[in-house]
Amino acid sequence: DSGVTQTPKHLITATGQRVTLRCSPRSGDLSVYWYQQSLDQGLQFLIQYYNGEERAKGNILERFSAQQFPDLHSELNLSSLELGDSALYFCASSVDAGVKYNEQFFGPGTRLTVL
């Protein structure tokens, strides 16, 4: 158990809908990262937040957005869902986002299925 929690574990929804995925980082970690893992794309970085502020963006679609709240939990919002958005969404956390790499601890993931 990494100490990172994600809810829900599974989510099944229809095309065009909007969903929210939630992540609570390990106690003391200020950085939260979101990754998408699909069969054809592998694990891809989406976005990073550090202490409430967006720090880095990866291959995140405009239909997707995220935020980190004052209590440091984060939410990933996916809207206008398409079949291709079906994937495992991981959240990871680390102590900080400084110049030196800090180990990222991964949550159990949310499996999103878009029908």
Place this chain on the structure above:
Amino acid sequence: EDKVVQSPLSLVVHEGDTVTLNCSYEVTNFRSLLWYKQEKKAPTFLFMLTSSGIEKKSGRLSSILDKKELFSILNITATQTGDSAIYLCAVPLIQGAQKLVFGQGTRLTINP
């Protein structure tokens, strides 16, 4: 573009065999390379390599980095069915933030 490539993508061996998984990378400002094991869900951290030629070892798993040739290998000796997993190689990109660039992974299946 920063890139991490793993090979093979899939490997099936018998219990007791030794396997070698490969990871090559092309990234700017390289600092370290990470190996993860992914079983059913979340990737779990195995090794972080920062220096060339220094082997990291944990039980039957070992890994080494070659910064001149830009690759790393992960060796697993005396494989067991519990080693069946996807093995991921990743390089952190750190420029005021940090993100992991992952390879496609190697799906390792150990048959009894």
